[in-house]
Amino acid sequence: MTWLCDGSLEGFLCALYESFRLRRLPERLTRDRSTIDLFEEVYDIHTDDETAAKMMAHLRVQLAPDTLRRILHTTLCDDAAYERELLLYTRLALRDDKALHDLSQPVVFAIEGYEKRLMRVVHRMYGFVRFEMLEDSSLYARIAPPCNVLPLIGRHFAKRMEGERFIIHDTSRNLILVWDTVNLAVHPILEASAPILHAEEQRYRGLWKSFFESVAIEERKNYKAQRNFVPLLYREYMSEFA
Amino acid sequence: MQYFIQPFHKKSLCQNEIFSPHIFHKYYNTIMKLEEKLQILTDSAKYDVSCSSSGSTRGESYGSLGATHASGICHSFSADGRCISLLKILFTNHCIYDCAYCINRSSNDRQRAAFTPREVADLTLNFYKRNYIEGLFLSSGIVSSEDHTMELIAKSLEILRFEHGFNGYIHVKLIPGASDDLIRRVTKLADRVSSNIELPTQKSLALLAPEKSREKLFAPLELVRNDALEQSKHPIGMSTQLIIGATPESDYEILRLSSALYNKSLLKRVYYSAYIPTVSHTLLPALHTPPPLLREHRLYQADWLMRFYHFSYDEILSPQYDTLDERFDPKLAWALRNLHCFPVEINRADKETLLRVPGFGMRTVIKILRARRARSLGENDLKAMKISLKRARFFITIQGKRVKQTTLKYEYLQNQLLALEKPKAGTQPSLFDRFQSFTGEL
Numbered sequence: 139m140t141w142l143c144d145g146s147l148e149g150f151l152c153a154l155y156e157s158f159r160l161r162r163l164p165e166r167l168t169r170d171r172s173t174i175d176l177f178e179e180v181y182d183i184h185t186d187d188e189t190a191a192k193m194m195a196h197l198r199v200q201l202a203p204d205t206l207r208r209i210l211h212t213t214l215c216d217d218a219a220y221e222r223e224l225l226l227y228t229r230l231a232l233r234d235d236k237a238l239h240d241l242s243q244p245v246v247f248a249i250e251g252y253e254k255r256l257m258r259v260v261h262r263m264y265g266f267v268r269f270e271m272l273e274d275s276s277l278y279a280r281i282a283p284p285c286n287v288l289p290l291i292g293r294h295f296a297k298r299m300e301g302e303r304f305i306i307h308d309t310s311r312n313l314i315l316v317w318d319t320v321n322l323a324v325h326p327i328l329e330a331s332a333p334i335l336h337a338e339e340q341r342y343r344g345l346w347k348s349f350f351e352s353v354a355i356e357e358r359k360n361y362k363a364q365r366n367f368v369p370l371l372y373r374e375y376m377s378e379f380a
Numbered sequence: 381m382q383y384f385i386q387p388f389h390k391k392s393l394c395q396n397e398i399f400s401p402h403i404f405h406k407y408y409n410t411i412m413k414l415e416e417k418l419q420i421l422t423d424s425a426k427y428d429v430s431c432s433s434s435g436s437t438r439g440e441s442y443g444s445l446g447a448t449h450a451s452g453i454c455h456s457f458s459a460d461g462r463c464i465s466l467l468k469i470l471f472t473n474h475c476i477y478d479c480a481y482c483i484n485r486s487s488n489d490r491q492r493a494a495f496t497p498r499e500v501a502d503l504t505l506n507f508y509k510r511n512y513i514e515g516l517f518l519s520s521g522i523v524s525s526e527d528h529t530m531e532l533i534a535k536s537l538e539i540l541r542f543e544h545g546f547n548g549y550i551h552v553k554l555i556p557g558a559s560d561d562l563i564r565r566v567t568k569l570a571d572r573v574s575s576n577i578e579l580p581t582q583k584s585l586a587l588l589a590p591e592k593s594r595e596k597l598f599a600p601l602e603l604v605r606n607d608a609l610e611q612s613k614h615p616i617g618m619s620t621q622l623i624i625g626a627t628p629e630s631d632y633e634i635l636r637l638s639s640a641l642y643n644k645s646l647l648k649r650v651y652y653s654a655y656i657p658t659v660s661h662t663l664l665p666a667l668h669t670p671p672p673l674l675r676e677h678r679l680y681q682a683d684w685l686m687r688f689y690h691f692s693y694d695e696i697l698s699p700q701y702d703t704l705d706e707r708f709d710p711k712l713a714w715a716l717r718n719l720h721c722f723p724v725e726i727n728r729a730d731k732e733t734l735l736r737v738p739g740f741g742m743r744t745v746i747k748i749l750r751a752r753r754a755r756s757l758g759e760n761d762l763k764a765m766k767i768s769l770k771r772a773r774f775f776i777t778i779q780g781k782r783v784k785q786t787t788l789k790y791e792y793l794q795n796q797l798l799a800l801e802k803p804k805a806g807t808q809p810s811l812f813d814r815f816q817s818f819t820g821e822l
Contacts, residue, residue: 236754241765242760242765247766261451267511268512269509277509298446298548301444342506344415345503346507348419349507351459352419353464355462356460357670357671358460358461358654359459359461360459360461361459363460
């Protein structure tokens with residue numbers, strides 16, 4: 139049977155709860171309704187916040203912090219079909235957490251792989267976010283990363299821009315991360331209008347672009363290496379590649 | 381800034397009795413547009429390879445803007461595939477010295493420019509706020525005197541740190557020959573300082589940079605280290621750069637020097653820079669000689685073996701084998717010369733031994749060590765962990781068995797391994813594969 143959940147962390151926790159309640163595993167667990175065939179038997183999992191909170195409290199008590207963190211992180215990899223593997227991984231962790239060391243177990247390897255990939259994207263975003271200064275001297279950046287790293291990159295920028303207000307806007311998920319020099323928060327939005335830039339913004343963008351071009355050594359140019367390090371999908375909002 | 385009005389500039393203006401605006405702009409760089417200065421001074425700084433922003437141990441905090449990140453962060457990658465982490469600029473490319481290998485030597489006809497300390501600070505802050513950079517890398521040609529140049533650099537740092545409370549990464553090139561007090565002043569404010577030795581031996585130095593000597597170049601680094609030792613503090617990270625291929629030193633001599641520098645706890649990092657001819661000189665390779673990039677790469681590999689894989693320089697090379705093999709990486713070359721150390725059983729060998737297996741890196745070894753805590757590993761387990769045995773299979777046993785039939789004979793292994801290095805078939809031919817299309821290899 140195929141189980142269908144809503145793709146949120148709560149949805150996943152409810153699916154986990156169901157697997158314990160029904161004492162069975164789904165053949166497939168997915169959040170994507172479009173992948174379901176006409177004649178497939180589907181169990182639509184109702185997301186209930188109370189059940190999710192109970193499940194979460196249980197995991198918090200039962201699992202090592204590292205394992206829990208890994209589970210939470212995996213739910214942010216929204217470009218991968220991680221659900222069933224994560225379900226198996228969580229059940230394995232609850233049953234026997236020593237088995238989590240055994241990397242040759244496909245489930246363990248897969249989940250560690252998802253987290254590793256997510257952290258790689260996080261690290262890349264630390265470098266590749268490009269802020270623009272707006273009219274009111276606050277900073278605004280647009281990103282479109284392959285997985286949902288917005289909740290993970292806030293602290294890093296808040297630490298170094300303590301005194302600056304900034305917004306990071308994930309245009310592919312319509313989420314914004316706001317730092318107002320005191321609080322850090324993620325909000326969903328419907329739409330965003332084009333920002334009005336600071337008078338100096340174009341000048342610094344020009345200076346950055348000319349620095350970027352001057353620093354390359356002609357005799358060593360290597361576009362392949364460049365593309366390995368900055369894949370095209372990250373370049374959309376990086377002004378030096380515009 | 382009194383030095384902007386130097387006699388040299390005055391003279392060139394006076395000689396042209398008619399005032400010509402273009403010359404005025406050329407020499408009076410206070411009027412030169414910031415963008416143009418940035419271009420010139422980036423262009424002059426780009427041959428310095430160091431760009432790491434990692435491993436800062438500075439405890440002090442100067443204010444609320446900026447932080448350092450333990451692993452360092454690359455903010456972009458330039459067209460040559462090198463990481464851009466720091467705003468890497470020269471304060472000025474005016475220089476009183478005439479070192480043959482240097483693009484900024486005084487006898488080279490080149491457009492000159494200079495920043496003011498405030499311009500440096502302004503650029504750094506505005507780039508930093510937009511997350512273009514991780515911090516500043518400030519080097520300089522020597523203008524008027526060593527102390528004067530160092531003073532200007534110190535001023536820039538003081539504006540950044542004290543006036544703007546900037547906490548980001550700052551790497552400064554110390555100016556050899558500057559006074560101890562100035563060097564201390566700068567070191568206190570920086571996250572990393574360095575001084576480039578450039579040429580591996582005293583002889584080459586005497587030949588190409590007669591005004592410099594080894595002692596003079598090391599003096600600032602030794603001063604900083606000794607200060608730190610006296611206060612029993614963790615010393616600030618220091619690095620240096622060696623130019624490869626400009627002079628005839630062998631790889632053995634270079635590695636021996638690097639090893640000595642690491643062992644004296646003088647340096648955290650030695651950078652190698654393939655020499656790119658930028659000036660023509662009788663003592664140097666001709667212009668348009670391609671930079672020895674592969675040799676540079678092999679030296680970095682050997683350097684990594686010394687710093688992370690517990691190899692010593694005389695294991696990698698010896699006076700008999702004084703050149704790194706271009707066909708094989710240094711670890712593989714070492715393994716081929718030391719076949720008596722193999723094969724290694726992956727389920728029993730300790731970490732150090734596993735690290736010496738060609739084709740296994742740090743990550744692979746950690747994976748193996750972790751997984752074998754659960755149980756003895758077979759070949760399929762390694763596959764499930766996506767561990768490549770392409771190279772390693774010749775040197776290991778898995779549960780006592782070889783992966784495929786193989787013998788530990790030098791000639792056999794050499795042929796097998798060379799076959800692995802061949803470029804992949806099926807790549808698209810380019811216009812430049814002339815040789816291949818003539819020989820029918822396509």
